[in-house]
Amino acid sequence: MADQADQSRRNFLYVAAGAMGGVAAGATVIPFIGSMLPAADTLAASKTEFDVSTVEKGQLVVIQWQGKPVFVVNRTEEYLKQVDGHDDMLKDKDSKAIEAVGAEWLTAENNKYRAIKPEYLIVVASCTHLGCIPLFKPTAGRKDWGESVPEDWPGGWHCPCHGSLYDISARVINGSPAPHNLHLMPYKYLTDTKVVIG
Amino acid sequence: MLEKMMKTRLFGWIDERTGAEAILKSQLTEYPVPKNLNYMWNFGSLALLVLVLQILTGIFLAMYYKPSAAFTTGNYTVAFDSVERIMRDVNFGWLIRYMHAVGASMFFVVVYLHIGRGMYYGSFKAPRELLWIIGVVILLIMQGAAFFGYLLPWGQMSFWGATVITNLFGALPVIGEYLQQILRGGFAVGDPTLNRFFSLHYLFPLLLVAIVGGHVHALHVVHSNNPEGIDIHKDEEKIPFHPYYTIKDAFGVSVFLLFYCYIIFFNPQMGGYFIEVDNYVPANNLQTPPHIAPVWYLTPWYTILRSFESKLIGVLAMGGSLAILFLLPFLCKSAVRSARYRPMYKILVIMFFIDVIILGYCGHSAPTPTLKLIGQISTAYYFGFFLILPILPKFEKTKPVPEGI
Numbered sequence: 001m002a003d004q005a006d007q008s009r010r011n012f013l014y015v016a017a018g019a020m021g022g023v024a025a026g027a028t029v030i031p032f033i034g035s036m037l038p039a040a041d042t043l044a045a046s047k048t049e050f051d052v053s054t055v056e057k058g059q060l061v062v063i064q065w066q067g068k069p070v071f072v073v074n075r076t077e078e079y080l081k082q083v084d085g086h087d088d089m090l091k092d093k094d095s096k097a098i099e100a101v102g103a104e105w106l107t108a109e110n111n112k113y114r115a116i117k118p119e120y121l122i123v124v125a126s127c128t129h130l131g132c133i134p135l136f137k138p139t140a141g142r143k144d145w146g147e148s149v150p151e152d153w154p155g156g157w158h159c160p161c162h163g164s165l166y167d168i169s170a171r172v173i174n175g176s177p178a179p180h181n182l183h184l185m186p187y188k189y190l191t192d193t194k195v196v197i198g
Numbered sequence: 199m200l201e202k203m204m205k206t207r208l209f210g211w212i213d214e215r216t217g218a219e220a221i222l223k224s225q226l227t228e229y230p231v232p233k234n235l236n237y238m239w240n241f242g243s244l245a246l247l248v249l250v251l252q253i254l255t256g257i258f259l260a261m262y263y264k265p266s267a268a269f270t271t272g273n274y275t276v277a278f279d280s281v282e283r284i285m286r287d288v289n290f291g292w293l294i295r296y297m298h299a300v301g302a303s304m305f306f307v308v309v310y311l312h313i314g315r316g317m318y319y320g321s322f323k324a325p326r327e328l329l330w331i332i333g334v335v336i337l338l339i340m341q342g343a344a345f346f347g348y349l350l351p352w353g354q355m356s357f358w359g360a361t362v363i364t365n366l367f368g369a370l371p372v373i374g375e376y377l378q379q380i381l382r383g384g385f386a387v388g389d390p391t392l393n394r395f396f397s398l399h400y401l402f403p404l405l406l407v408a409i410v411g412g413h414v415h416a417l418h419v420v421h422s423n424n425p426e427g428i429d430i431h432k433d434e435e436k437i438p439f440h441p442y443y444t445i446k447d448a449f450g451v452s453v454f455l456l457f458y459c460y461i462i463f464f465n466p467q468m469g470g471y472f473i474e475v476d477n478y479v480p481a482n483n484l485q486t487p488p489h490i491a492p493v494w495y496l497t498p499w500y501t502i503l504r505s506f507e508s509k510l511i512g513v514l515a516m517g518g519s520l521a522i523l524f525l526l527p528f529l530c531k532s533a534v535r536s537a538r539y540r541p542m543y544k545i546l547v548i549m550f551f552i553d554v555i556i557l558g559y560c561g562h563s564a565p566t567p568t569l570k571l572i573g574q575i576s577t578a579y580y581f582g583f584f585l586i587l588p589i590l591p592k593f594e595k596t597k598p599v600p601e602g603i
């Protein structure tokens with residue numbers, strides 16, 4: 001009997017059935033992997049309001065947005081001056097490397113401040129290397145920070161995990177393992193001091 | 199005793215329905231093993247013991263552990279509190295948790311020695327390549343299981359360790375971001391992460407059981423290597439596994455338990471190496487601890503990661519340093535197996551072991567420029583070792599191997 005069967009037709013059926021089964025198995029994977037992506041309520045909890053006037057001059061606070069930490073700094077006159085003079089030390093002084101470090105309101109004049117109002121810097125606090133929260137070391141030089149920062153330290157942040165350095169506008173300094181400046185996130189001022197993030 | 203048992207009527211009844219006698223004979227009482235194995239051959243059975251202990255203690259911990267990052271009072275969370283409750287209120291909870299946490303470290307001690315044995319005596323060479331490859335798969339799954347487990351107490355090290363490692367996956371091009379979100383279930387490590395890690399932490403050890411089964415099966419097809427690294431043909435060079443090696447393995451188990459129990463009862467944190475001190479501080483997603491490092495068994499790979507300026511290259515190097523283990527049987531071209539008869543390989547492989555210890559030390563310490571340089575040199579040697587192997591037979595004059603044992 002077996003040798004009467006048309007083997008090539010039979011093989012075609014095997015391959016066709018096998019391929020359909022493969023497609024079905026592949027399609028079944030989609031809902032399972034999909035279920036592991038962020039759920040709808042996780043995605044929805046995405047706006048945070050904050051009153052920047054609660055931050056004292058020279059102070060930094062860490063708030064939460066989408067479960068991520070966010071820095072809000074009230075920069076003094078002194079700190080604002082520290083954004084200049086070390087362009088050659090920066091990997092990406094104009095915040096152009098990737099979308100996440102820029103914002104549509106950045107202009108040629110204000111992009112060294114990376115803020116809508118220069119004194120209030122608001123950035124995502126996760127080190128762009130592997131996500132630790134950098135330590136705030138705002139004053140220039142080694143006086144306050146010792147060996148943990150370089151001699152020509154312009155003031156900014158130092159990441160404790162693998163030593164990335166950022167300036168006072170959270171722009172990454174050459175030689176850091178972090179590839180990018182700290183990310184900006186969409187935010188706008190509702191009133192003079194109230195911002196909504198997200 | 200086994201002989202007697204096999205003669206009972208009950209055994210006869212089971213045997214007729216399962217073929218148990220043939221299995222026991224071929225796998226134990228008549229399974230041939232070289233007569234010259236040294237104590238380095240004890241670590242396989244010890245690994246099996248620790249796996250069983252981990253699963254047993256884990257199942258009991260899971261009766262009280264609660265995977266939730268919801269806040270209780272202060273900065274404490276349900277998960278953190280449930281572990282503290284296991285430590286303080288649950289009967290013998292402290293013992294079971296220490297058995298589990300210390301067991302994780304001991305698992306790696308045992309398995310690293312087991313792997314080192316294989317490298318030194320050339321056990322990865324033909325015909326045992328697949329056996330070795332299955333072993334590397336076991337190592338990767340173990341590392342995954344331990345990584346998932348370490349998040350569960352939801353302490354500072356749990357949280358920031360998981361943040362750093364899930365960020366690693368984010369560095370991969372194209373799929374990175376998805377992979378990271380799939381691991382985290384959100385934009386940052388949080389409650390969804392904790393839940394899925396608990397689920398996976400349960401799954402991975404059970405996967406291990408199946409794969410270990412494959413490992414042992416592969417072993418029983420090609421049989422054990424031995425310290426001389428030669429093929430064994432004559433019957434008088436072999437002894438049956440039972441009773442000779444069951445008794446030797448049992449002796450190994452008692453020595454192991456001595457160490458294991460000493461640590462559990464007298465020094466469960468091992469000075470911060472087995473349970474990191476910062477992990478008794480509840481997770482705080484707004485503050486990174488001043489110095490974060492993975493648990494000791496992951497630090498060599500962490501150093502390789504840190505040795506590169508570029509994040510992507512660091513991640514690829516770390517992945518590569520594990521992946522290259524798969525290729526070892528094909529990179530090593532020498533016809534002689536054991537380092538006993540390979541003078542140059544012997545030096546290189548011992549230096550490799552020391553190198554991995556140095557890498558581990560660097561990864562555990564706070565980064566300084568000197569340590570970074572030492573880490574980079576050690577990373578270079580790590581890869582250099584594997585790359586020299588294919589050309590080594592050109593330079594190396596191996597010693598004559600013995601005819602028999």
Ligand code: HEM
Binds near residue numbers: 255399402404473
């Ligand atoms: C391959 C075997 C396993 C390894 C290497 C392993 C490793 C770990 C590690 C490193 C921790 C964190 C310990 C701490 O700091 O307290 C942990 C916790 C935990 N594991 Fe496992 N584990 C294994 C198997 C299992 C199994 C099979 C279960 C069963 C469900 C389990 C359940 C748990 C639970 C509930 C915790 C949280 C309690 C605690 O932190 O002590 N584990 N595991």
Ligand code: FES
Binds near residue numbers: 177178
């Ligand atoms: S996470 Fe900041 S330097 Fe690595």
